[in-house]
Amino acid sequence: MTASERRAALDARLDEGFAEFDGMILGERERVQAQADDAGSGVMSGGGSGSGNGGDVGQPGGPLVIASGPQTRGGGIIVPPTANGRQGDFETTQEETFPVPDDIPPGANDDVVARQLREAAMREPDPELREKLWDEYRAYTGIGQ
C-alpha cells in the first residue's frame, strides 16, 4: 500500500467514525427531545431558559429549553440585537414603567420593602394587580391611615 493509499484508508476510517458519532449524538438528542415532548412542554431555540414566557414562580410547566443545533462558528460580523428585538429574550433592560398615583409621595424615604413594592407596582402591566401593589405600598407605609 502506498502512502497516499494508506492516508486514504485512514481518512475513510475517520469518516466512518464521524458518521457513527453523528448518528450516536443525533439519536441521543432525538431521544431527549422526545422525552421533553412527552412531558408536554414547548421548545425554545437558542437556549433562553425562563425568559419571560409565562414561567411564573410557583406555577407548573415552565418553558422547556432544548439547546439549539451545533453552535459552529461562521464568519462575518454578528451584531448583538437589543433585548426587545430577540424572541424569548430575558427581559431586563428598558422595561416599561407606569405612572405613580397622585397620592403616592416621592420614595426618597422608602425603606427596602417599600422600595421594592414601589418598583414592582411601577413595572406591573396589569392595572388591577398594579393597584393592588399600590394598596400594599399604602398599607405598608401608612399612607391615608
Next chain:
Amino acid sequence: MYRLYRYLLILTLLAGAAGCATQTVKSTTFTPIVEDGSPVVEEELLDIGIGIFQPGLDDVPRNREELTFSDVRMAETYFASYQLAQALQNSGNWGVVRVVPGRLESVDLAITGTILQSDGETMRLQMHVQDSTGMTWIDKEYEEVVSKYSYDPRMRRSEDAFQGLFNKIANDLLAYKQRNISADDAVNIRTVSKIQFARDFAPQVFDEYLAENRNGILEVKRLPAQNDPILNRIENIRERDFLYVDALQDYYSNFVRQMETPYTEFRRMSYDEVMKMDRLAADARRNMIMGVAAIIGGLAATQSNNAAAYYSSPVILASGGWLIKDAFDKGDERALHVEALAELGNSLEMELAPQTIELEERTITLSGSVEAQYEQWREILADIYSNEIGEATSSEQ
C-alpha cells in the same frame, strides 16, 4: 457588687446587639443583565465553558447545616451552572456558552464555581474565571439575599429568584473584558484554545505550538498553517465536540425543567421557615441575655441599701425568670420550624435524587462513548501523521 453591675452592663449591651442582629439588610434592587451593544466581530467572540459547580457541602456555615440537604445541593449544582449559562448566553456578549462536565482547558473562557450557601434566602457562590491562556479574570465570592417578594407570584417574575446574582457575575465578566481584553487579546485567546484542542488530539504535531511563560501564561510560539491537513481533520473533530456538548445541554435543560417547579416551591417555603427560624433564634438569644441580666440585676438589688431597689428585686427576678423561660419556648418553637424544613427538604430530596442519578448516569454513559471514539481518532491521527512523516522522508530520499 461592682462586679455584678459590670456584668449586668455587659449583658445589657449584648442584648442590644442581639436585637440589632435581627435586622437583615436585603438587596431589593434587581441586577439586570448588561449588553455590550457594540458590534462584535465573530473572530473576537469568546466561547464560554461552565463546569458543573461544586456542591460545597464541606463549607456550609454551622447555622445553616440543618437547612442544607445534600441531594438538593447536588441538584442545585446543575441548576445554578445552567442558570449562569443562560444569563451569559442571553446577554449576547459572548460566543457559545455551554455547561460542560469537564475538560475546560480548550475553552476560551472557563468558569468554575462552588455553592457556599443556598437556602432560599441567601445564595453565595465562589466563582473563578480564567481564559485558555491561564489568565485569571475573576476570583471572588458573590452573594445575594432576596426578600419574600422574589417568590411572590403576583410579582410576575419569570426569572429565577436569584437571577440577579447570575446577572451580576455575567456583568462583571463583561466589565473585565471591556477593561482588559483588546481585540488582539481575544483573537489570541481563541487561537490558544484552538491549539489546545488540537494538542489534545495530536500532541506530536501541536505540542510545540504553545509554551508557558514564566508567569504560567500560555503563549503561541507557532501558528498552524491554515491549510494544515491534520488541523483540518481536527476541526472536523471539534465540530463533533460541539455537537456532543450541545447534547449535554439537552440533558441539563431537561433536568432543570423537571426540577424547577418543586425546587422553586421548596425555596419559597424554606425562605419562610428560614425567616421564622432566624427571628426566633434571635428573639431567644436576646431574651436569654436579658433574662440573665435581669436576674443578676435582681440579685444585685437584693443586696442594695436602696429601699426602692431592694423592694423591686422580686419583680426584677421574676421578669428575668420569665424571659429565660420564653427563650427556651422560642427555642422549642424554632425546633419545630427546623423539623418542618427537614420534612420539606427530605421530600424534595426524594424527588430529585433519582433524577440527579439518572442525569449523572446518562452523562457518564454518553461521555464514555464519546471519549472512546476520541481515543480511536487520536490513534488514527497519529497514524496519519506517521504516514505523512514517512512520505516526506521518502520524498527527500
